Amino acid sequence: MGERTVIDPITRIEGHLRIEIEVEGGKVKDAWSSGTMWRGFEVFLKGRDPRDAWYITQRVCGVCTTVHAITSVRAVENALNITIPENARIIRNLILGTQMIHDHPVHFYHLHALDWVDVVSALRADPKKTSELAQSTNPNSPKSGPGDFKNTQDKLKKFVDGGQLGPFTNGYWGHPAMKLPPEANLMAVSHYLDALKLQNKARQMHAIFGAKNPHIQTMTVGGVTCVADLNPDRIGQFLYLLKEVKDFIDNVYIPDVLAVAPFYLDWAGIGGGLKNYLAYGDYPMKTGGPETQWFPRGHVSERDISKALPTDVGKITEDVTHSWYKYAKNGPLHPSVGETDPWFTGIETAKADGKYSWLKTPRYDGKAMEVGPLARMLVNFSAGHKPTVDNVSAVLKKLGVPASALFSTLGRTAARAIETKVICDEMEKWVMELVGNVKRGDLETCADYEHPTSAKGYGTVEAPRGALGHWVEIEGGKIKNYQLVVPTTWNGSPRDQKGQRSAIEEALIGTPVADPKRPLEILRTVHSFDPCLACSVHVIDPVSNEVYETKVA
Amino acid sequence: MCRTRSGLTGLEPDEKIKTLKGVDRREFMGFCATIAATLGLSPAFVPRIAEAVEGAAKKPSVIWLHFQECTGDSEAFLCSSYPSVEELVLNILSVDYQETIMAASGTQAEDALKKAMADNKGKYLVIVEGAIPMGTPPGPGGKPGAFCTIGGKTAYDLAKEVTAGAAAVICVGTCASFGGVQAQRPNPTGAVGVGDALGIPTINIPGCPHNAINSVATIVNYLLLGSLPKTDRHGRPLFAFAKRIHDHCPRRAHFDAGQYVERFGDDGAKKNWCLYKMGCKGPQTYHNCSLVEYNDGTSWPIKGGHGCVGCSEPDFWDTMQPFYERLPNIHVPGVEATADKVGFTLVGAAAAGAAVHAAYTFANRHKIGETDKKEGE
Numbered sequence: 001m002g003e004r005t006v007i008d009p010i011t012r013i014e015g016h017l018r019i020e021i022e023v024e025g026g027k028v029k030d031a032w033s034s035g036t037m038w039r040g041f042e043v044f045l046k047g048r049d050p051r052d053a054w055y056i057t058q059r060v061c062g063v064c065t066t067v068h069a070i071t072s073v074r075a076v077e078n079a080l081n082i083t084i085p086e087n088a089r090i091i092r093n094l095i096l097g098t099q100m101i102h103d104h105p106v107h108f109y110h111l112h113a114l115d116w117v118d119v120v121s122a123l124r125a126d127p128k129k130t131s132e133l134a135q136s137t138n139p140n141s142p143k144s145g146p147g148d149f150k151n152t153q154d155k156l157k158k159f160v161d162g163g164q165l166g167p168f169t170n171g172y173w174g175h176p177a178m179k180l181p182p183e184a185n186l187m188a189v190s191h192y193l194d195a196l197k198l199q200n201k202a203r204q205m206h207a208i209f210g211a212k213n214p215h216i217q218t219m220t221v222g223g224v225t226c227v228a229d230l231n232p233d234r235i236g237q238f239l240y241l242l243k244e245v246k247d248f249i250d251n252v253y254i255p256d257v258l259a260v261a262p263f264y265l266d267w268a269g270i271g272g273g274l275k276n277y278l279a280y281g282d283y284p285m286k287t288g289g290p291e292t293q294w295f296p297r298g299h300v301s302e303r304d305i306s307k308a309l310p311t312d313v314g315k316i317t318e319d320v321t322h323s324w325y326k327y328a329k330n331g332p333l334h335p336s337v338g339e340t341d342p343w344f345t346g347i348e349t350a351k352a353d354g355k356y357s358w359l360k361t362p363r364y365d366g367k368a369m370e371v372g373p374l375a376r377m378l379v380n381f382s383a384g385h386k387p388t389v390d391n392v393s394a395v396l397k398k399l400g401v402p403a404s405a406l407f408s409t410l411g412r413t414a415a416r417a418i419e420t421k422v423i424c425d426e427m428e429k430w431v432m433e434l435v436g437n438v439k440r441g442d443l444e445t446c447a448d449y450e451h452p453t454s455a456k457g458y459g460t461v462e463a464p465r466g467a468l469g470h471w472v473e474i475e476g477g478k479i480k481n482y483q484l485v486v487p488t489t490w491n492g493s494p495r496d497q498k499g500q501r502s503a504i505e506e507a508l509i510g511t512p513v514a515d516p517k518r519p520l521e522i523l524r525t526v527h528s529f530d531p532c533l534a535c536s537v538h539v540i541d542p543v544s545n546e547v548y549e550t551k552v553a
Numbered sequence: 554m555c556r557t558r559s560g561l562t563g564l565e566p567d568e569k570i571k572t573l574k575g576v577d578r579r580e581f582m583g584f585c586a587t588i589a590a591t592l593g594l595s596p597a598f599v600p601r602i603a604e605a606v607e608g609a610a611k612k613p614s615v616i617w618l619h620f621q622e623c624t625g626d627s628e629a630f631l632c633s634s635y636p637s638v639e640e641l642v643l644n645i646l647s648v649d650y651q652e653t654i655m656a657a658s659g660t661q662a663e664d665a666l667k668k669a670m671a672d673n674k675g676k677y678l679v680i681v682e683g684a685i686p687m688g689t690p691p692g693p694g695g696k697p698g699a700f701c702t703i704g705g706k707t708a709y710d711l712a713k714e715v716t717a718g719a720a721a722v723i724c725v726g727t728c729a730s731f732g733g734v735q736a737q738r739p740n741p742t743g744a745v746g747v748g749d750a751l752g753i754p755t756i757n758i759p760g761c762p763h764n765a766i767n768s769v770a771t772i773v774n775y776l777l778l779g780s781l782p783k784t785d786r787h788g789r790p791l792f793a794f795a796k797r798i799h800d801h802c803p804r805r806a807h808f809d810a811g812q813y814v815e816r817f818g819d820d821g822a823k824k825n826w827c828l829y830k831m832g833c834k835g836p837q838t839y840h841n842c843s844l845v846e847y848n849d850g851t852s853w854p855i856k857g858g859h860g861c862v863g864c865s866e867p868d869f870w871d872t873m874q875p876f877y878e879r880l881p882n883i884h885v886p887g888v889e890a891t892a893d894k895v896g897f898t899l900v901g902a903a904a905a906g907a908a909v910h911a912a913y914t915f916a917n918r919h920k921i922g923e924t925d926k927k928e929g930e
Contacts (some may be wrong), residue, residue: 007658007660008703008705009652009659009663009704011653011655011656011657012652012654012655013653016701036701036702037621037700037702038701038742039734040741043739043741044735044870048874049874049875052874052875055876059734059761061624062623062624062628065628111653111654159643164614164647164649166612166648167648167651167655168655169665169669170656170657170664171657171661172656172661196631197634197639200632200634200638200848200849203632203848204848204851207847211852211853211857211859212847212848212851212857213632213848214762215761215762217857218857220817225817225822225859226857226859227822227823227858228823228825228856229856229857324690324694342690342741343692344690344694345694346693346694347694347705443818443823444818446816446818448816517660
């Protein structure tokens with residue numbers, strides 16, 4: 001029996017996550033991932049107007065904002081057989097693309113970087129050498145003179161000397177797994193601050209066609225509401241902001257990933273986990289089914305990236321053997337016929353044979369799957385998606401590593417950066433499509449439709465964290481049943497009835513842990529999945545609609 | 554109103570006048586002016602705000618708690634650009650515990666929390682995001698509050714412990730303020746707002762998510778005057794929640810003229826006509842969106858062609874749905890009315906003010922006709 005360590009709360013994620021690990025001989029022998037919050041979305045969705053579902057479900061997550069909104073309108077449109085206008089299709093693509101180019105850099109700099117970057121070590125850096133490093137990494141590196149880095153260092157010094165470290169309190173500074181030289185740390189800290197400013201540019205892009213960020217408010221079943229924003233001024237503003245964000249991705253984000261990776265190449269052999277990857281694909285290029293998507297739908301089996309296999313959403317099931325629910329029927333069940341009742345057994349120690357999470361366990365054709373940027377890049381690569389193939393190949397070549405390096409913690413982080421660039425590079429084309437329509441006088445943004453009485457449908461989106469699906473059943477014009485199967489449910493769920501681990505638990509096996517009391521290495525792998533727990537936890541169709549007694553102290 | 558809009562020049566100001574904190578002085582004073590305007594203070598206060606923000610020898614400690622939430626309010630806070638979020642988080646405040654951005658996890662995170670509470674007893678600000686579930690999950694492990702645990706503690710226990718030594722408790726977003734999304738019928742987890750859960754006074758800055766300009770203004774109010782802003786009976790600061798969306802809506806003239814969007818994307822929608830018939834809840838919603846907008850004044854829901862859904866109102870999830878239907882009875886009292894004077898619950902209220910108002914405007918419409926008006930945004 002190895003040493004047990006519990007990490008709760010896991011920070012720099014969305015939601016409430018607890019990870020329990022067993023360490024033996026300096027490596028993780030076993031791991032348990034638990035979602036520790038439940039809100040009950042499907043319970044309060046029942047009986048509501050299906051047109052309102054997008055607004056409600058968007059509140060599932062404020063980090064991956066927009067994605068549930070769009071999945072939901074797609075599900076209802078699929079149920080009612082609505083064809084949305086071209087402008088609505090393009091605007092939704094632009095909103096989803098913007099979500100990626102906002103969320104991924106924020107993840108890298110603000111949620112993930114402090115696992116690799118030693119902020120305190122940056123105080124020892126030589127600003128001149130830092131400038132040389134930045135410019136050798138990328139000749140176009142902005143604000144990369146010795147004075148710029150000295151400025152950052154002075155700010156940091158003043159901050160540290162003030163004795164109030166705020167968010168940097170108790171960080172893993174000086175940890176033996178921190179490998180960057182002081183200059184690389186200073187460069188990263190400087191870009192951490194730049195990225196804080198830059199991310200608001202991407203938010204403004206959302207606000208142009210989405211009214212605000214977080215939580216856009218221009219979706220509606222049938223299309224979008226922002227017809228008055230289809231004018232040159234607004235589109236021009238969007239393009240200009242896109243250019244600023246693109247500059248940052250090309251000249252800061254990608255070069256930083258390429259600059260940091262060589263110091264951590266051992267992580268190209270750690271944290272691979274599962275061998276199967278699933279993607280629904282996204283960005284329809286004309287109105288139609290998955291075959292019209294720019295990112296293809298498919299899955300990769302046993303890490304064979306020579307071909308992409310098809311993905312059939314009919315093969316998805318959810319199991320609750322280790323989740324705090326009970327099934328009346330024999331599970332696992334397809335989302336469209338799911339039924340659950342919360343059944344909490346407590347959590348003192350996660351046991352391999354007990355229940356230990358509010359997350360259910362989704363499977364594809366009985367297999368555990370990883371979803372997210374890495375899954376998308378692998379499916380795209382296997383399907384011969386040219387921009388993906390070109391960018392993935394360029395990164396592998398630059399780092400001098402084989403394709404197998406992708407199946408790792410580092411690979412996951414690199415795939416996220418590659419995806420950001422692939423999408424950002426394409427977005428201008430989509431804007432110009434919109435311009436073409438406006439020029440022709442096509443301002444259609446919303447389809448007319450009949451109000452539903454009874455219908456069933458589903459919708460999917462590739463969210464920043466992976467494959468997202470909503471299933472809706474409408475009866476008498478109201479929601480009868482609604483279910484979400486979300487990315488972190490795939491990645492962060494407990495074991496299934498056969499004892500197969502899900503992606504995060506599996507990826508942790510074999511991770512080296514220098515000091516179980518400061519489990520930095522665990523955070524690296526967990527954060528490489530960018531978990532989003534609020535999304536993952538939900539229940540469908542409870543047998544009783546009991547309102548639990550509320551005691552107010 | 555001091556609003557920003559991304560200029561199309563991208564030029565850096567060639568003359569950077571540094572403040573003590575290495576911020577562009579003009580930007581900084583711009584922020585102070587924005588805050589003064591948001592708080593309804595005269596321009597004479599601008600230097601005092603600058604002093605309040607810059608003058609603190611020790612940065613006020615902030616402990617930010619997450620309960621039943623979607624992190625949308627942390628994300629909203631990151632939208633602050635005057636001052637920039639970097640300034641706020643690193644120089645103006647000492648954000649000693651904030652799960653979304655803090656470096657430490659697990660034991661190290663809990664230690665940071667304990668230290669901040671001990672070092673700043675009675676002085677730290679608590680900001681809460683998310684509701685507190687009071688219900689008991691069914692099953693052998695069910696105990697009250699177990700629907701949300703952090704570090705093994707229930708949200709309720711943690712909130713009680715942390716707020717005990719706080720100088721003030723600020724709830725950001727509708728979840729922390731009033732229970733929010735998970736509290737809508739049938740409220741399966743027994744979610745309530747922080748003030749209700751703990752029986753303590755809180756400043757509530759609702760919105761889904763809230764607007765960072767309002768939380769920052771509240772914090773500055775505290776730094777500047779050493780007190781919290783005056784509030785309405787829902788604990789909402791009057792500087793932001795005293796007027797209804799409808800009172801300051803740029804489309805108000807179209808309401809009065811009986812010019813309505815009848816279908817999304819129609820001619821009226823292209824001309825920015827009133828969204829009342831599309832279910833807009835602006836007439837019953839107290840919030841300053843139309844004045845301060847979102848994301849550096851880029852837009853807000855009605856500008857985006859969608860009705861207001863009333864996200865700053867208690868229980869809006871139940872009282873404002875369906876979002877696309879008009880409510881049968883809406884108060885449309887005079888502009889001078891405040892949340893304290895208007896009925897306690899809008900749905901089912903007997904007054905048929907809006908119906909009367911609407912009938913009146915329809916009558917007017919025949920006189921006015923559908924003339925193509927120039928938009929006044």
